[in-house]
Amino acid sequence: TGFEIQLEKKLFKYFFIKSNLYVTIGQLLKSKTYLPAIPPIKSNFELRYRNNNFSVGGLIELADSQERTDEFEEITDGYVLFNLYTSKSLLVHKSILSINLSVDNLFNATYRNHLSRIKSIYPESGRSFKLFLKFLL
Numbered sequence: 001t002g003f004e005i006q007l008e009k010k011l012f013k014y015f016f017i018k019s020n021l022y023v024t025i026g027q028l029l030k031s032k033t034y035l036p037a038i039p040p041i042k043s044n045f046e047l048r049y050r051n052n053n054f055s056v057g058g059l060i061e062l063a064d065s066q067e068r069t070d071e072f073e074e075i076t077d078g079y080v081l082f083n084l085y086t087s088k089s090l091l092v093h094k095s096i097l098s099i100n101l102s103v104d105n106l107f108n109a110t111y112r113n114h115l116s117r118i119k120s121i122y123p124e125s126g127r128s129f130k131l132f133l134k135f136l137l
Contacts, residue, residue: 001025018046025068036073040066040114053089058082066114074120079111092135100132 002024009017022042026035041064048057065078085102108127112119 014049014051016046016048016050018044018048020044027068034068034070036070037115038066038068040064040076040078054087056084056086058084063111063114076112076114076119079109081109081111082106096136098132098134098136100130100134102130102132104128104130 002022004023005021007019011017020043022039024038026038027033028035043062044059045062046057046059048055059082061079061081061083063079066076069075081104083102083104084106085100087098087100090097090099105125105127110123110126112123116122116124
């Protein structure tokens with residue numbers, strides 16, 4: 001059983017806020033035991049500035065601890081991540097070049113994804129920088 005809610009609102013002419021909430025609970029009705037590989041409750045909050053072909057924004061990702069586990073799973077601590085991104089689109093010879101730059105896990109938090117098969121051995125990756133170029137003909 002679960003649900004997902006997404007809300008997006010234009011704050012001002014170029015500013016937008018967006019929020020998501022994801023809830024999944026898996027439990028056997030008769031034995032009241034939890035199912036394996038059920039993600040924790042998660043939420044995202046995003047603030048974005050968008051003007052024509054340029055955007056910049058930040059995202060906060062929150063995950064609750066997952067203590068509703070089956071007998072062969074480990075409990076996973078909750079975490080908070082901060083991400084930043086920017087995007088610019090350019091017209092090049094009747095085609096579009098999109099340039100995207102992002103920084104994920106800005107503060108280099110150590111965290112473990114509950115759905116990872118190797119979470120007990122390795123945490124998720126730390127701070128990462130991504131540059132993505134897309135050319136649309």
